[in-house]
Amino acid sequence: xxxxxxxxxxxxxxxxxxxxxxxxxxxxxxxxxxxxxxxxxxxxxxxxxxxxxxxxxxxxxxxxxxxxxxxxxxxxxxxxxxxxxxxxxxxxxxxxxxxxxxxxxxxxxxxxxxxxxxxxxxxxxxxxxxxxxxxxxxxxxxxxxxxxxxxxxxxxxxxxxxxxxxxxxxxxxxxxxxxxxxxxxxxxxxxxxxxxxxxxxxxxxxxxxxxxxxxxxxxxxxxxxxxxxxxxxxxxxxxxxxxxxxxxxxxxxxxxxxxxxxxxxxxxxxxxxxxxxxxxxxxxxxxxxxxxxxxxxxxxxxxxxxxxxxxxxxxxxxxxxxxxxxxxxxxxxx
Numbered sequence: 001x002x003x004x005x006x007x008x009x010x011x012x013x014x015x016x017x018x019x020x021x022x023x024x025x026x027x028x029x030x031x032x033x034x035x036x037x038x039x040x041x042x043x044x045x046x047x048x049x050x051x052x053x054x055x056x057x058x059x060x061x062x063x064x065x066x067x068x069x070x071x072x073x074x075x076x077x078x079x080x081x082x083x084x085x086x087x088x089x090x091x092x093x094x095x096x097x098x099x100x101x102x103x104x105x106x107x108x109x110x111x112x113x114x115x116x117x118x119x120x121x122x123x124x125x126x127x128x129x130x131x132x133x134x135x136x137x138x139x140x141x142x143x144x145x146x147x148x149x150x151x152x153x154x155x156x157x158x159x160x161x162x163x164x165x166x167x168x169x170x171x172x173x174x175x176x177x178x179x180x181x182x183x184x185x186x187x188x189x190x191x192x193x194x195x196x197x198x199x200x201x202x203x204x205x206x207x208x209x210x211x212x213x214x215x216x217x218x219x220x221x222x223x224x225x226x227x228x229x230x231x232x233x234x235x236x237x238x239x240x241x242x243x244x245x246x247x248x249x250x251x252x253x254x255x256x257x258x259x260x261x262x263x264x265x266x267x268x269x270x271x272x273x274x275x276x277x278x279x280x281x282x283x284x285x286x287x288x289x290x291x292x293x294x295x296x297x298x299x300x301x302x303x304x305x306x307x308x309x310x311x312x313x314x315x316x317x318x319x320x321x322x323x324x325x326x327x328x329x330x331x332x333x334x
Contacts, residue, residue, distance in 0.1 A: 036279030039100040041074035045266075047105045048089030050082045053169060053197030054216060055105045058133060058264050062284075065293055071286050082196035085113040085170040090122045097270040103280070106131070106265040109173040111316075111323045116172040118334030123316050127272045129280045131265035131307040131315050132288055133297065136236040137178060138220040138248065140205070140229040141212045150233045150254045153212070154186035161189040165210040167201040170194055172332060174262045175201065175214045177323070178235060180330035185256040205229070216262070217245060217301035235260045242301055263319070265307070281309045 045063065049055045056078065063076040081089040086109030093104040104110070104126055114121050139150070147153040157164045166182075168175025171194040179192045193210055195201045198219070205213035206228060214235075215223065221244050223229035233251040234240055237259045240248070251258040266284070268277055287293055288306050297304045307315040327333035 036277075036282055037100075037273055037275035038072065038279050039074060039276060041076075041101055043074055043076045043101050043103060045076060045078050045103045045105060046089045046093050047078055047080050048082060048086035048107075048109065049080065049169060050195075050197030050200055051080055052199035053082075054135070054219075054262065055107050055264060056080060056197070059105050061293075061296060062287055065287050065290055066283065069286070069290050069292065071283055085109050085116070085172050085194070087113050087117070090126070093267075093269050094122065094125050098272055099269045100272060100276045102269050104267045104269070106267050107173070108177065108262065108323065109170045110267075111319055112172040112177065112327060112332070113170070115324060115327045115333040121320070123267075123320065125270055126267040127270065127274075127277050128265070128267045128312045128316055129277050129309065130284045130312060131263055131319075132284055133302055133304050134261060134263040135216045135218075135300070135302045136234060136240070136261045137174070137214045138217055138231050138245070139178075139182070139212065139214055139233045139235065139251070140220060140223060141232055142205075142208065143227050143230050145211065145230060147230075147232060149249075150251055150256055153232055154182075154188055154256070157186065157188035157190055162191050164188075164212065165191045165193055166212045166214075167193045167195065167204045167210040168214060169196070169198040169201050172327075174260075176332070177326055177330070178214050178258075178260050180326070180332060181235075181258045181260055182256075184330055185251070185258050217242070218299075220244075233258075240301070245301075265312075277309060284308070 045059050047055045047059055059078050063078060066072060066076060081092055090104055090110055093102055096102055110122055141147055141153060147156060166179045168179060176192055176194065179190055183190050201213055202215060204210055220231060224231050231248045233254060234245055234248050235258050236250055239250055285308060288304050
């Protein structure tokens with residue numbers, strides 16, 4: 001049996017305690033979660049992106065629902081710590097072991113930035129709690145661009161190596177990997193221009209300074225409807241059915257096998273009391289069960305499959321392999 005590395009953030013006694021709670025909770029999940037320990041607060045949720053970026057918007061929504069639904073009265077503050085492709089935020093959290101009032105927002109960069117920098121995996125040093133929201137991506141180009149399809153875009157990029165620019169959030173993050181997938185699928189060379197957040201990347205695109213940008217489906221709707229962007233492809237496994245996207249083909253439909261999206265979650269600092277992780281799992285399960293959350297997810301064209309303490313290690317193992325394979329395929333991993 002493979003042992004759990006000590007750097008994973010829990011002591012042997014803590015791991016045993018957490019495992020015992022989870023085993024007991026298989027049939028009485030709610031009773032097990034009731035044993036969790038509430039932080040004293042105020043709680044600092046660290047976001048490694050600028051205000052307005054997807055992680056920021058998601059965690060502010062979580063905090064709002066927690067407050068309005070009365071799930072806990074502990075004050076929650078969102079702290080933006082952009083920079084270093086997410087490393088400013090996760091290094092801040094890793095540097096405060098056992099801090100029960102601190103939470104790390106997880107996204108792709110939490111996995112990929114250490115791979116790109118050749119540093120120890122962050123996901124093995126923190127205490128993962130949950131992955132709770134996922135989103136498809138749409139690829140947008142300038143509204144006056146001559147491309148009518150993703151194939152047209154690839155042909156233009158092939159004729160002008162490195163001459164076509166894609167703006168995105170964080171080097172090694174979702175947008176960077178999506179750009180790398182475009183290059184691999186089309187056999188083209190693009191120039192990726194990273195920023196500290198998706199909102200800044202989109203602003204750069206709207207200023208006409210780059211040819212393309214990736215957006216969540218929700219972000220793309222006002223840009224497309226206002227004529228400020230043209231949608232070339234959705235990077236989903238199947239065509240979306242929403243009125244705004246039913247006429248936008250997937251990349252796969254156009255002959256480019258690209259299926260890629262985003263997901264977000266939370267983790268705690270190393271050596272945090274496992275009872276606090278149990279408390280957070282309980283809080284997040286209550287959040288995703290609210291009508292406010294469900295309505296928000298639907299309105300934003302997202303999905304919300306919940307991976308809590310009972311499944312999070314398997315989920316993170318799968319994501320680590322997915323991102324690691326992709327990073328190596330496109331030459332981004334050291």
